[in-house]
Amino acid sequence: MAPVYKLTYFPVKALAEPTRFLLKYGGLEFEDERFEREQWPQIKPTMPFGQVPVLSAKGKQYHQSIAMARFFAKQVKLVGSDEWEDLEIDSMVDTVNDLRQKIAVYSYEQDAAIKESRKGPLMNETLPYYLERLDKIAKENNGHLACGKLTWADFYFVALLDYLNYMTESDLTAKYENLEAVKNNVLSIPAIKEWVETRPKSDL
Ligand SMILES: N[C@@H](CCC(=O)N[C@@H](CS)C(=O)NCC(=O)O)C(=O)O
16 A cells, blocks of 8 residues: 655655654654656646645645644654644744854855855854854753753754755854753664665765
């Protein structure tokens, strides 16, 4: 029987990877549909808001990567134990996403001169600002980003990290031992370790 879930995305980790981590963690079968960039013009009009990732299930399409990650986090019990914990987790996920967007504004800039002008502020101000605070939070939470325990906020951060490193051409967590601990806590989970070793290779 075909899997219940199909996740459609470019052949990269990026925004689909948190959901892939959660599906693998929960042992939930899914079709990992990756299309080539040349196919995108044909596929784009078939997506609800012209973007991916898109989750297909039960004859419907669902967009927005954070919404789908939260959906699977509930299924695999990586959400909070009450609304307050969910608030803490959601706020960390949104903060990591804010950081991603700030990095993307630099990384995806097509004009070389504008890109260069954004590099200093990003590298010397924005990244340290976020990473120092995230590292402090990881310390206070014993190697996690929220609630002092493993939650989907950890998965969200660690699954996006390769993409963030690719966009900044750096190893963002190298200098931050508590963020390294968050990374190791997620990557040492057997199902995640296996996925990372066997998933299709991609830079971002
Ligand atoms: N907020 C959306 C953003 C999705 C998004 O930016 N998707 C990009 C790929 S990472 C895309 O589809 N780009 C192609 C396009 O817009 O034509 C989400 O988190 O799912």
